[in-house]
Amino acid sequence: xxxxDERSAFEARVPHDPAYWSALAExxxxxxxxxxxxxxVGQAWWNPLDRFGPAxxxxxxxxxxxxxxxxxxxxxxxxxxxxxxxxTVANPTDLLQNAFITPSLPxxxxxxxxxxxx
Amino acid sequence: MSSIDASDxxxxxxxxxxxxxxxxxxxxxxxxxxLAVAWEYAPSRDDAEDLVQEGFHRALRGLDGFDTRQxxxxxxxxxxxxxxxxxxxxxxxxHSVAIPDELPADDPDPLDDAYRAELRDRIGAGLDLLPxxxxxxxxxxxxxxxxxxxxxxxxxxxxxxVRTHRHRARxxxxxxxxxxxxxxxx
Numbered sequence: 001x002x003x004x005d006e007r008s009a010f011e012a013r014v015p016h017d018p019a020y021w022s023a024l025a026e027x028x029x030x031x032x033x034x035x036x037x038x039x040x041v042g043q044a045w046w047n048p049l050d051r052f053g054p055a056x057x058x059x060x061x062x063x064x065x066x067x068x069x070x071x072x073x074x075x076x077x078x079x080x081x082x083x084x085x086x087x088t089v090a091n092p093t094d095l096l097q098n099a100f101i102t103p104s105l106p107x108x109x110x111x112x113x114x115x116x117x118x
Numbered sequence: 119m120s121s122i123d124a125s126d127x128x129x130x131x132x133x134x135x136x137x138x139x140x141x142x143x144x145x146x147x148x149x150x151x152x153l154a155v156a157w158e159y160a161p162s163r164d165d166a167e168d169l170v171q172e173g174f175h176r177a178l179r180g181l182d183g184f185d186t187r188q189x190x191x192x193x194x195x196x197x198x199x200x201x202x203x204x205x206x207x208x209x210x211x212x213h214s215v216a217i218p219d220e221l222p223a224d225d226p227d228p229l230d231d232a233y234r235a236e237l238r239d240r241i242g243a244g245l246d247l248l249p250x251x252x253x254x255x256x257x258x259x260x261x262x263x264x265x266x267x268x269x270x271x272x273x274x275x276x277x278x279x280v281r282t283h284r285h286r287a288r289x290x291x292x293x294x295x296x297x298x299x300x301x302x303x304x
Contacts, residue, residue: 013163014154025149026229028171029142035178051131067216 126190134181145174146189152198154262155272158254163191169205173198195272237295244294247288255280256287 013023049056121129121143132140151175157166178198184193245253251273258269259280266284270277 010146011158014150014262015163021146021149024167024170025142025146026152028145029138029176031171032138032141032175032178035175036138036141037213039179041183050134118297 127186151272155198156202159206169202173201238296246293252283252287255283259284
């Protein structure tokens with residue numbers, strides 16, 4: 001008895017007909033519709049972002065690095081003293097400035113002056 | 119890139135997003151080996167088809183937990199085997215081995231037909247007596263024509279284990295068929 005005899009005695013039971021495989025694949029794929037529906041219900045809104053995961057991670061790292069570089073020398077403590085001061089100091093005599101930066105409504109005189117300048 | 123040519127990881131990603139076509143390509147790509155594995159546990163093709171269907175559904179449900187950096191094939195085969203084992207454990211009748219009823223009659227010689235029928239019966243009986251892993255390795259490699267490495271992946275063992283089981287299965291079957299061969303020579 002040779003190996004060839006052993007093989008020829010049994011036909012492969014897994015079918016060779018392409019039509020059989022197409023039909024079975026179609027059946028399995030179609031029968032998965034309820035599973036797809038079930039998964040869609042439970043799917044979180046951020047799941048589609050998964051495909052951008054690497055890019056988003058790189059972006060976040062770059063943003064963190066940029067923030068660190070942009071900090072003034074001496075660290076956050078140094079920045080909290082001088083840099084926190086407003087760039088412009090309110091000047092009570094500057095009517096135009098007062099008209100725009102003060103929380104209160106400008107008085108009638110101020111509006112008249114601004115209107116005259118135009 | 120068309121779906122047919124897409125990598126497994128690309129198809130998995132698209133399936134996760136609800137792409138049925140991508141899922142269909144995965145099913146088509148792995149249908150034959152998964153059916154062959156499932157049939158090692160099931161008594162009939164119909165039962166094996168049901169197992170494969172259940173296995174693909176479970177894989178679909180589990181895709182969110184699948185790490186796409188890992189290969190898809192072994193993961194899928196593990197699911198198929200688990201589904202098949204669980205089913206076999208709950209169906210006592212599944213412990214028997216399904217043997218094809220008919221064989222191709224290439225040679226019209228009635229003596230040869232009788233010899234082939236006897237040969238088939240003895241191989242069938244011999245396969246029945248083999249341990250499950252030997253039977254699976256022999257059948258998948260020597261009858262179904264899968265490569266040893268492929269069968270190793272399908273069964274979740276290494277290639278050397280498959281070779282060992284095939285060797286032992288062949289030795290056992292040769293022994294079972296020795297009497298028939300002697301009778302024919304006489």
